Amino acid sequence: MKTYPDQAxxxxxxxxxxxxxxxxxxxxxxxxxxxPLLRQLVGALRDAREQGVDVLLLKAEGPxxxxxxxxxxxxxxxxxxxxxxxxxxxxxxxxxxxxPASVAAVQGPxxxxxxxxxxxxxxxxxxxxxxxxxxxxxxxxxxxxxxxxRLRAAVGPAAAFRLLVADERFTGDxxxxxxxxxxxxxxxxxxxxxxxxEQFAAAPSDLVRTLRTSLTx
Numbered sequence: 749m750k751t752y753p754d755q756a757x758x759x760x761x762x763x764x765x766x767x768x769x770x771x772x773x774x775x776x777x778x779x780x781x782x783x784p785l786l787r788q789l790v791g792a793l794r795d796a797r798e799q800g801v802d803v804l805l806l807k808a809e810g811p812x813x814x815x816x817x818x819x820x821x822x823x824x825x826x827x828x829x830x831x832x833x834x835x836x837x838x839x840x841x842x843x844x845x846x847x848p849a850s851v852a853a854v855q856g857p858x859x860x861x862x863x864x865x866x867x868x869x870x871x872x873x874x875x876x877x878x879x880x881x882x883x884x885x886x887x888x889x890x891x892x893x894x895x896x897x898r899l900r901a902a903v904g905p906a907a908a909f910r911l912l913v914a915d916e917r918f919t920g921d922x923x924x925x926x927x928x929x930x931x932x933x934x935x936x937x938x939x940x941x942x943x944x945x946e947q948f949a950a951a952p953s954d955l956v957r958t959l960r961t962s963l964t965x
Contacts, residue, residue, distance in 0.1 A: 759788035761796065766949035767803045767942075768796035768847075775810025780818035781861055786836035793843035802953045804850040805945040806869060807938070813854045813878070814862025819887070830889075837861040838892045844868040845894070845964065848957040849948035853941035854878045854920070855934065864895040867902070867928075870960065873941050874920035874929040881917050901964075902928055 760771040770792045772779040779785070796804065808814060817833055841861075844850055845868045852869035857879045866872045866880075874880075884891045891912055899908040903926050911918070923929045932940045948956065 757788075758785040759792050761792035763796065763799070763801055765946060766801065767805055767945045768792075768799075768801040769805045769807070769945075770796070771806075772808035772814055775808075775812070777818065778812035778815035778857065779808045779810065779862070780815040780820075781833065781837060782818040783833060783836070785818075786833060786840065789840050790836055790843065793840060797843065797846055802848045802956065803945050803949040804844060804847040804869070805853065805941055806844060806850065806865065807853040807941065808855070810856075812856040812862075813852075813858040814865060815857060816860030816862050816883070834889075834892070837864065838894060841865055841868040841892065841894055845898075848953065848960045849945070849951075851941050851945045851948070853937050854880075854929070855937055857881075860884055860891075864892060867895055867898045871944065872923075872929040873932045873937060873944070874923065875934045875937055876919065876921045876931050878920040878929075879917050880919075880923060881915065882912050883915055885913055886915050902926075 758774045760773050762769045770789070772785065772789070774780065774785050817837065841864050844865060850869040852866040852872045854866055854872060854874040855878060858866050859881050860883055863880050863882060882891055896908065896912065899911060907926055920929055920931045924931045
């Protein structure tokens with residue numbers, strides 16, 4: 749397993765059987781995205797694509813998938829620059845979408861940029877009570893344009909508007925009714941996500957790439 753050390757291995761990456769498994773590894777902070785985690789995440793995703801890996805499994809350690817941007821670090825230092833952090837979140841989402849096939853396994857809260865990462869995946873598996881929320885507008889800024897586009901394409905403009913503006917907490921069951929996630933019981937999440945990623949890896953890669961391009965055009 750490859751780590752991307754900055755000060756600590758906040759992102760883990762392993763490739764096996766044609767699947768790159770990238771794991772957010774800051775569980776003590778609910779995998780909130782500070783600059784070190786984001787740099788390691790972007791590096792892991794970029795490395796996998798440069799190595800020609802077509803299938804991504806994105807998951808997280810601990811009870812939370814990702815609590816979003818770590819706004820506690822907004823202190824005027826480089827660590828606290830929200831513009832840089834936002835650009836890295838957008839780059840990470842674009843890299844997730846660049847994989848011809850990808851699975852996000854969401855076991856707990858996915859907030860803001862954490863939910864944006866899941867939206868960028870081709871398939872999201874979530875536990876029934878996993879919590880999803882976009883608080884960006886209440887914090888005074890817009891969600892990334894790519895996230896708005898992805899949600900609009902997935903659920904239509906009216907539902908996307910509610911998801912982005914209402915600042916509601918949605919469960920996995922709520923989003924399954926909209927077709928955004930597939931619900932999996934907690935005990936089965938890891939196995940189901942791995943199995944689905946391996947199924948994607950077994951399909952003809954050139955055809956998968958063509959189909960993914962058609963679906964996201």
